[in-house]
Amino acid sequence: MRQFELESVEAIDQAVRHRRVHDGQAFIAGGTTLLDLVKLDVMQPEKVVDVTRLPLKRIELLDDGRLKIGALVSNTELAKHEIVMRDYPVISEALLSGASTGLRNMASTGGNVMQRTRCPYFRDPDMPCNKREPGTGCSAIDGINRNHAVLGTSEQCIATHPSDMCVGMVAAGATLVLEGPDGQREVAFEDYHLLPGDTPEREHDLKPGELITHVILDAPRGGGQHYLKLRDRASYEFALASCAAVVNLDGDNIGEARLALGGVATKPWRADAAEAALKGQPATQESFERAAEAAFSDAVAYSHNGFKITLGKQAIVRALRDATARARA
Amino acid sequence: MTTETRNPQRQDETLNSIGIKKPRIDGILKLTGGADYAADRNLPNQTYGYPVTSTIASGELTGLDLEEALNMPGVLDIFHHDNFDRLSRSPNDFAAENKVGEPRLPFEDNTIYYQGQYIAFVVADTFEHARAASRKVRAHYRKNDEQLTDIATLDSGEGELPGEDVPGDASSIGDADTAYAGAAVKLDQRYSIAQENHSVMEMHASVAHWENDRLTIYESSQGVVFQRNALSNIFGMPLEKVTVISHFIGSGFGSKLFMWPHAVMTAVAARRLGRPVKTVLTRQQEYLNTGYRPKSLQRVRIGADQSGKLLSLHHDGCNETSPAGLHDDTVSASSMKMYHCENVSATNHLVTVNKCAPTSMRAPGEASGNFALETALDELAIQLEMDPLELRRRNFAETDLSVQLPWSSNHLKECWDNAASRFGWDKRNPTPGAMKDGDEIVGYGMATQSWEAMRQHCGARVGFRDDGTLLVACGTQDIGTGTYTIAAQTASERTGIPVEMIDVRLGDSSLPAGPLSGGSMATATVLPAVSAAVREAVEKLKELATAEGGPLENAESDSIEIKDGRLVSGDRSIEVAELLRQNRVGMIDGEAHTAPGDEKNQYSFRSWGAVFVEVRWDPGISRLRVARVVSTIDAGRIINPLTARNQIEGGIVMGLGMAMFEETEYDPHGYPYNNNLADYIVPVNADMPQVEVELLNHPDYLLNEFGARGLGEIGLTGVAAAVSNAVYNATGKRIRDMPVSIEKLLSA
Known part of the structure; x- marks a missing residue:
């Protein structure tokens, strides 16, 4: 039996101090990722x-x-908080589209940010995986990669980031507050998760000993918001493609649109090119389609996941349409 | 054997307990945790087994390093090829009731036939210790570069299907080749169904315990008698020294019909250690070691005339099988019987793949074959510009031409009419994409449902007790379908004793031998045996009651009836329990064995149904959902409308899985990619459409005295075809390979 020491802490500095002393430590909150991975022998x-x-x-x-x-x-x-439902519906919708009621009751905000990929090769310690064991190779690239990313991939890793909440937060705009041995610092939400590049084992900008203490959402952007998640079945499945849209209109034109994508990318993905393509354009189907094209212009498909490019574009177009309708309402 | 009267013309008797919506009598036990499932069993001094599995799909195990694992905390022993007991294979004979899931014994040789194959078995004092040690076993392999996990890679896409022909599977009537050549309208298409896994809720588990030379094994089993017989053969022990117990089963769907190697490893380890051993497979192990519905490729050729009359039907199938155990899914067999066609040919091929043995999975063979045939008929109807339902009506089989026998009972036409009317089929627009609703396009599709009606031999015992209760015992099992409840209803019907006073014992191989819980045959098999056992016991009660000084002294035996738990003759009567108390007898029992008779040679027995499906396709976001399913089923007399409806609804849900989601995937290197419930997609509650089931309730007295057929499988048949036909109606895209996935819809 794999033994581990469990310690409860009462104060933030205590948690952070412990983290510095011991390597091979993990924080546990809801445990919905960590316990799975411990049982699978992926995290030890x-x-x-x-x-x-x-x-x-x-x-x-x-x-x-x-x-x-x-x-x-x-x-x-x-997800059910009054202010979030009123001012950040894109985040509320994203949260409610994920997992199940039971898991959402257990899972924490910080833990959701720290979710790890659902790539089956990552989750099987018998299989080569550069994220789990750097240098062993990526099993997904020439294996089954239907659920894998088409944006932000590298030759080392094509695993998606699984979170819905994070996609909503990227669209709404947010900052992470981190507490560490050297004090407190803040990181823009969309800079926190890292692209795999040559170091897929490095998933985020968290330094040794640091703990996420807060997420601060930008002041409400208003406008129309929508989170659309596309997947095989109607519930309890990670996104094949999702889109968080926050649209502010300027008359009949789009003033500012913020778009983030899930299920298609190696990190919660800000679709900057699509946002740029929308700015000042009429809020029409044609504009939405142009934005969708822009979002995926650099996409790279693998043997099984080419359909995600189509699906991702469809998610953008529909999310923009529905967010725009809400902006007008 | 007790004789039964079978007469199709008989008057329906008035029934009091049968046909009643009776909630499951074991429901409270299940709700309160009182139901003892196999893995719940804990025995004194128990140990825990954990298998080590192969990480390659094909090759040879050249060595095992065990030292580190043996030195892990709590480890008692590790079993493997070099130290395992020498055993005999089970004869693996269905008729002799000793068929097993995988005839190859664990560790029999060092050849690796599939990924996940057991290569060692760690036993430790706790589950966690066994699991931790299992990860320290180092295996060395010589790997074969060639392995096969997908038969589609062998298919050229036209002409004959790949694989070896199974001569025994070929059947034909008339001359299908000639009739096809001369037909005015022709269709030649290929279809496939992906590999599916049963994904049972209750994990497979064995708890084995030896007492002197007697083996008792607690197993989640759909066939305690089969497993008892197989273990007796494997260990070379008399039947009476092996007992298999399976009181409750958390679904099986076929994966628990026949014993798998984990039970043998567990029994051997328990004998060697002299301590009970418990093995509970993990979900990942279960996906690789307890069978599956094999992937099948199919080719259907139909020749018809312009009026839609079927002139020729060829149905060729091909399914994957395993070097560790042969399984023939006979996907094309039912096409011999479905419609009126005088020239039919059915064949089946097998291809050996690097996977464990496939096995039966709910509606085995027929669910797959029905998909191909019922989709092909939809394509033919479109070719003929004819309503698909009308095409089927024009080809209704008045008799079973394949065996030249009349149907025992066939109400398929009523199923078509009833379901079509409730569904609103007349509102269907046949032009693909013509029915719109907002962002969505609506599609309608239908298919015929069918499953063979079977009955087996069966023993049962009943005992009238002096406290007024009635014992009913049978060596079958309740896999969640309601067998406990309908056995009680039957005994209640035949004695007038309330269901609440009936104590049903199942799931124990030491009881009179009963059937497998599979093939939709348990109901038609068990109920007559219970009824016959009641008659045997009542005869003994009559002797007691009419004896000198007895309460019904001098009454003619034939004049005595049992009603409301009383023996009644004219105006005299005595409560059975009182009769026993007066005679200081604790229990009077009766045992009977019943079996099907010559009716099998005189009639063809099948259940029938019709299923209609509404899908919603949102092309803007490539979202397909099933909105509505309407099914009407002709399965003879319905014994319990609650459990019966539940079976059909469950079958429909499984059919939706087959149609839309389920596919066990192996990557190009033979790696099982989705052997868990997160990555193997089954329908969840949010996918549930509106499901409307109607059960016709026409007794089929030729099959048994209650006129009951089974209904565990039939609900699943037809669903995949009805969905794919509805998808065509919505999208104009014909998806011939199940499941209908998003990428298939996007690329079609």
């Missing part, structure tokens, strides 16, 4: 630090209009 922490008693369970409206979310706020609580 020697020490698990239980952070669920830390005072990070509040959602607080800041004076500047931003919304500060404690890392331990559950996915359910966040």
Whole structure:
């Protein structure tokens, strides 16, 4: 039996201090990723630090209009929070499209940011995987890659980032607050997750000993918002393609649109080129289609996932249409 | 053997317990955790087994490094090729009731036939210790570069299907070749169904325990008698020294019909260690070691005239099988019987792949074959510009031409009419894409459903007890279908004792031998045996009651009836329990063995149905959903409308899985990619359409005294074809390879 030490911490500095002393440590909140991966022998922490008693369970409206979310706020609580439902529906919809009620009750905001890929080769310790064991090779590139990414891939890794919530947050705009041995720092949400490049084992900009304490959402952008998730079955499946859209109109034209994609990319994906293509354009099907083309102009398909390029474009067009309709309403 | 009267013309008797919506009598046990499933069993001094599986698909195991694993905490022993007991294979004979899932014994040789094959078995004091040690076993292989996990790679796409012909599967009537050559309208198409896994809720588990030279094994099994017989052969032990217990089963769908190697490993380890061993397979192991519905390729050729009359039908099938155990899914066999066609040919091929043995999966063979035939008929109807339902009506089989026998009972026409009317088939626009609703395009499709009606021999025992309760015992099992409940209803019907007073015992091979829970035959098999056992016991009660000084002294035996738990003769009567108490007898029992008779040679027995499906296709986001399923089923008398409907609805849901989601995938290197419930997609609650089932309830007295046929499989048949036909109606795209996935719709 794989033994590990479990320790509960009551204060943030205690959690961070512990992390510095021991390598091979993992924080546990809801455990919906970590425990799976421990049982599968993919993650083998020697020490698990239980952070669920830390005072990070509040959602607080800041004076500047931003919304500060404690890392331990559950996915359910966040999705159902009055301000989130009113001012950030794209995040609420994204959360509710993910997992199941039971998992959302357990899963935390910080944990969701730290979700790991669902690539089956990553999740099987008997298979080569550069993310799990750097240098062993990528089994997906010439294996089955139907669920894998078409954007942001490298020759080392084509695994998708599985989160819905993160896609909503990229579209809404957010900042992560990290607490570490050297103090507190902030990182723009969309800069936090890293492209695989030559180091697919490095998934995010979290330094040793650091803990996510809060996500701060930008002040509400208003406009029309929509999160659309496309997948095989109607529920309980990771996205094949998803799109978070936040659209502000300027008359009949698009003033500013923010778009993020899930299921198609190696990280929660800001579709900058599509946003640029929309700015100042009439809010029509033709504009939406041009934006969708722009979003996937650099896409690379593998043997089984070429359909995701079509599906991803469709997600953009429909999400923009419905977000625009809401902006007009 | 007890004789039965079978007469199709008989008057329907008035029934009191049969036909009633009776909630499951084991429901409370299941809700409260009182139902003892195999893995729930804990025995004193128990140990835990955990298999080590091959990580290559083809080759040879050249060595195992066990030292590190043996030194792990709690490890008691590790079993493998070099130290395993020498056993005999089970004869693997269905008729002799010793068929197993995989005849190859565990560790029999060092050849690796498939990925996931057991190469060692770790036993430790806890499950966690066994699992941790299993990961320290180092295996060395000589790997074959060539392996085969997908038969589609062998198919040229035209002409004959790949694989070896199975001569015994070929059947024909008339001259299909000549009739095809001369037909005015022709169709020649290929179809396929992906490999599906049963994905049962309750994991496969064995708990084995030896006491002196007797083996007791708790197993999640759909066939305790088959497993008992197989173990007796494998271990060379008399039948009475092996007991298999399976009181409750959390679904099987065929994967638990025949014993798999984990049970043999567990029994051997328990004997060697002198301690009970419990093995619970993981989901990943289960996907690779407990059978599956094999992938099938099919070719259907139809020749018809302009009026839609079928002149010729060729149905050729090909399914994958395993070097570790042969399985022939006979996908084309049912096409011999479905419609009136005087020239039919059915064949089947097999291809050996690097996977464990395939096995029966709900409606084996027929669900796959029905998909191809019922889709081909839809294509033919379009070619003829004819309503697909009308095409089927014009080819209704008045008799079973394949065996030249009349049907025992066939209400297919009523199924078509009833389901079409409830569905609103007359509102269908045959032009693809013509029915629109907002972003969505609506499509309608239909198919005929069918499954053979079978019955086996069966023993049962009943015992009237002096406390007024009635024991009913049969060596079959309840796999969640409601066998406990309908056995109680039958005994209640025949004694008048309320269902609540009936104590049903199933799932124990030491009880009078009962049937497998499979093939939709348990109901038609078990109920007559229970009824006959009641008659045997009642005869003994009559002797007691009419004896000198008895309460019905001098009454003619024939004048005595049992009603409401009382023996009644004219105006005299006595409660059975009181009779027993008066005689200081604790229990009077009766045992009977019943079997099908010559009716099999006089009639053809099948259940029938019609299924209509509405799909919704949103082309803007490539989203396909099934909105509505309407099915009407002719399965003889319905014993319990609640459990019966539940079976049909469950079959429909499984059919949706086959049509839209389910596909066990192996990558080009033979790696099983989605052997877990996150990556193997089955329908979830949010996918559930509106499902409307109607059960016709026409008794088929030629099959048994209650007129009941089975209905575990039939609900699944037809669904995949009806979905794919509806998809064509919505999209104009003909998807001939199940499941209908997003990428297939996008590329068609």
